Amino acid sequence: MSFEEENDSLLEEVFELLEGPDCENPEVILLIGRSGAGKSSLVNTLHKVLTGRFYTIAKQGSGQAQTVTLDLFRYDNCGVKLHRISDKNTKERLTNLLPKLPHILDCAGLADENTPKLREIIELLIGGYIRPGTSIDALEKKQEKCGIGRLKEVFKPDPACKVSKIVFMQGCIDDIPKNLIQCLREVLKISNPATLTRKYQCEIFVLITKYDLVNESRDPNLDGNGISVDEFKKTETEIAEAFCNVGAVGCNTLRWVSFTDNVGFSESQIRNRALKFLKKMIEPGVPKMPEPTFSDRLEEYLYQTLHKLRRACIKQIRERHLNCLSIIGGLVIAFFFIYVISCLLRAGV
Template sequence: MPLIYFLVYLNKVEYGLYRIKYATGRHPRVAEKSRKNGDIIKLLKEIESLCQRSKQSEVILLVGDVGAGKSSLVNTVIRALTEQHLPRAKTGKGGAGSKTVTLQAFNQCGVNADDFKDDHDLKGLTDMLPTLIDFAGNSICQKEYLEILELILGGYIPTGTSSKFLEEYQREFGVGKLSRKFNASDPAMKVTKIVFVIDAQSCSLPKALIEGIQRAIQQHTADGQLKYHCDLFVVLTKMDVTDQETKLDSTASVKQSGVSREERERELAEILTIEGALNDNLFRWTSYHDKNTEQSPQIDIVALTFLKTMMQQRPTVARSSVKPKALLPKEFIQMRVEKILDDAWTYGCRNWNSLDQQTQFIVWAVLAGCFIIFLLSLSYA
């Protein structure tokens, strides 16, 4: 009997020490949870600091195929900020019914001041949170899509505009005419960052979409200056599903897409030329959804890290006060004529012996005509 009492006593002591360990945070699970909560508090403090120093909020354009997870990304950012389930972006499974039919903009990341508790760090600072624009992509990336994209980048198309209206306008009047309809730019809606939202389970990358957007942001003015100054980022969504499949079958992702996740990320980095900044420009994302509603520190940390990165403004680049010379019409004509003469001379030298006499005569006549025009342009100089 004394032995039994002694064993019961030891069991109670052990249980008491176990509870003390939990209460003091020394247990591994409690310590891990405390550390993650500490990371969340730190990120919120950093976002608060960015809100206080920002002069103008950033405008983030989310682009990607239908069903890639853009709306879920918006809702996850809202939940990470407010710790509340506030699904303000409509989500779907990628079918026709879930396609974004208007140009949606979520000012202040889609949150209001009333969404925060009174003691929240961001209470009263929501005006400086970024604007998130949800724009459905086009894997084919036709010229019609690129025209709409360029107008969005410049802040020309008002939010809430129907995608169907834009497409019908292009069909009726042709590509290139939308700029006449939307000719006023809103400086507060000019895009500063572009985020490619890509489904990690997708069998292939939307290369046409990526290349099309890269062409769009490389547009320049007549003076040679870039029209749009946008940084590029990537969000790989549905990582929870991908990781779960990988745990069940280590070759699942390879069977599905033909490449590993690491190879997919390297390919993305190469296409976007961000090989040296992959960890800073790529986010492995898991969203809150109907089957994943519990508050998760891991999800919140990624979402808040993403938001902090989006809020960091570009350094101001010093611009020269010297502007390129504006060409006069006669100078423009003279340069064109010189180019024609140069091309004709190069072509003639390479292929002269292979031409028949009649063609040689025509070439001489064209060269003589160009030379006469050139002399006339000099006489008017």
């Protein structure tokens, strides 16, 4: 099967998934990774694949910027607008399905650190506390002012912004930000103390980007940018190891290429990878635990409060018992001394 034929059937599968009952609410996908990993290029590539037109709806960087303080952008329904779709058939199919396409959150350049500060920001991003357009720089200043761990008291979560899928983006030629991965893992491990269930039940995917820079025949020493297949596989293994405790990342790792100036891949090859990724983003994944209802939470709260009260009562009783025992013990010792002294006196010592 040619790439074009495969792409047509992949697009059809995407439409069928969108029509199905599993796609009632659009997924909210958070792109996360270092600056220059190719997050904005992915947004533009997905837009091109769906509309047939390349627009820089997400500003692509030079890849050299190391800044941590950029904004959070949201691309509703992959940033697609019906009037931009060039293909008549796709436009017809998407007329009703467009609102079901995933929303993409592009949070530019996070630092490679695992600090309470970054954990809080990632938690807020995943929990839907941060509105699109928010400057991460301003958010960090607010964090300094309020104190780390207090931002949740300042912002109200928006259920529509709560992240359902996380895509960790890693350039195949770049160093792996192990601290950032650890930071993300720790946030995903946070559990609800009342229910002991995970607070953020989002699936995580890894996209190894710039796959066009992997060259089987070319000597990597001849080209400063290219890497060998072995080097690529090493990166793939290292990243899988870094994520080892976050579920089945092994089967959630994809190789990605974006539409950029210097890509050696054909349009249909790029489209093929993008459609496979899009399909993965909308197909049903591991079933999520239902969110606890109000009555569940109330029941849990009452149970815990009663449990605490019971423990406090037992402690009190135990302490009182101990107090009684020590008084009795003291009295026994005092009587014993008095008895000994009186015996001695009687004996005329």
